[in-house]
Amino acid sequence: MPATNVLEPPCPVPVVLSGFGPVGQEFFNRLRANHHQDFYVAGIRGRADEVMLGPDAKVPERAQWHPLTPIAEFLQRTGALILVQAIPSSLEAHPRALEESITALGRGVHVVSATKNHLLTHWRELEAAAQTGGSRIRISGATGAALPAADLARIGVNGLNARAIRACPNGTSTFVLDRMGRGDSLEDAVKEAHRLGIAESNTSADLSGSDAATKTRLIAGMLWGWDVAKIHVDTETIDENSVRVAGASASSSQRLRAVASASVDQAMKVTVRLELVSSQDPLFHLTGPEKAVTFSCPEAGDITVHGGRSSPAGAGLAMVKDVLNLLPTRTTGFH
Template sequence: MREVSRADVVLSGYGPVGRAFVAYLARRGDELARRHGVRVNVAAVRASSAQCLLREGEPVPPRSAWSPRAPLEDTLDRTAARVFVQAIPSSPRLRRHAAEEALVALRRGVHVVTATKSHLLSHWRDLDEAARAAGGMIRISGATGAALPAGDLSRTSLRGMGCTTIRACPNGTATFVLDRLAEGRSLDEAIREARRRGIAEADPSSDLSGADAATKVRLLAALAWGWDPATVEVRAEPVDEGASRAAPAAVARARRLRAVASASVDEPRLVRVRLEETEPGDPLRALVGPEKAVVFGCPEAGDVVVSGGRSSPLGAALALVKDTLEVTAPRTGFL
């Protein structure tokens, strides 16, 4: 029988993604341990002003039973955590806090797994240097496309394959809205339907401006080519009222309008987001509703395409689970 090790985790953030992470591990922890040789145990959960420490298998108590939040150093020491998982919002207001906590963990030899994007854009070099100095790892699948494993491809799977371009529709809200516009809906109607279906957030401006798609491609390019995201210029075309006319016009030509984020080694440190009429045969044209896809252009190996992946709190939580297993599970033989 396979030997199973234990990986204690400190989770930062207990919103929809954090709760989905805890719930999935509670539901599938035994199966994951048997399959991957590591039992992931949430030893502590931290929120903005409070935290709770958990015994193995203990459910997260109501917030009223939590204690005041201790310094992260103390929580990591008390739990002997191997992994620090971040599931806090990717907001400018929390950028410095997210970076500081990730650096604290890395400098103590604790791996970092994050779905939070903001500090990756501003502190990439600092995080990388801290991880290398302490022999730790950072995994960011949840920040590059939730359950879509594009980050894994950029980081390792395309090594030596000569990838020179990235074309992506990594934002499901933009794709969904453009498809509704193509059907003749107004922009306001399309956004309302996206919200009703749980695809769009209350404020979809980051999705429709191209900022979110650009962020994800900045991170993919950083993994693939070593770019520092903080130095990358972004030129983005938004999904706006003009798209209400362009989307039906594209359909009339057997094409589909897509918000395509792209980067190329021939244009270092530049990410573009453009509304493109995609033609039959283009993997980005084939997307339906909130689906996502990334096309890695490899001139000698041929294009490598990854698509699908759930855009939801559960999808992001599954990416956190996958990355946590990846940094803690034994690596021998075919594994």
């Protein structure tokens, strides 16, 4: 069995960043500003170009970048011990995200990813590559940005016999439903989400329940060991009919929520349903684009994590957190 690739001094540890859009830039700036003693971005891969960097080097103008090379070659030249993925979760980027992850993991390079698509289609293959290379995968940015739901699923409720998940992991849908409850049309609610920078330009995955189902699938995969690629999904869409329901619920101490659920009693299935929740429900108290996940543990009691608004900053910070947690413990006692 291969030994785990534990990061050791000397520091700073070299990191390769794949994707330099808003999320990738947030990660880069925050890692450099706050954690440059321990890590540095040794290389950045854009859509068709790349650049190598020293520990204190500034990112040059794009005209000075070079054409993209194979990921194995780039990892070798940079000496990276961690690959951070911030490329879009799109069909176009899917083959690249998968190739980068499989290659890195098999070579003993840890992967921190905010990219979702390849996690959904090749969960077991990624797991096998990590076993081969003795490497680790961290996906906080793909399961709810700053909301530490992935950490709870992976270690926080370990041993507590969690039997079910109820979640509102999509901040855009919560924001839109609350605006509709105040009288906005669906179109106006979406426009306001765009104006405030809460929603991406294409909200189809948010309103259809697809994004909430995706995040819940990933959480269930870590919690119960399910093969994420084989989980069945059943979703309900936010539409004009939801305006009527949301408006009626707002006057009776209830709120309409797009609730994603999974349970060991219905293995390998995730549903997203529009539910009226009362003020006793933790999901009632979400405001704006906040998110929440409740883990139902029969003996320990329900455990809910709540907050973590959707934003490039939140996703960037989630990836920084995952990178920091790959650093070997240097203290004793409670730390």
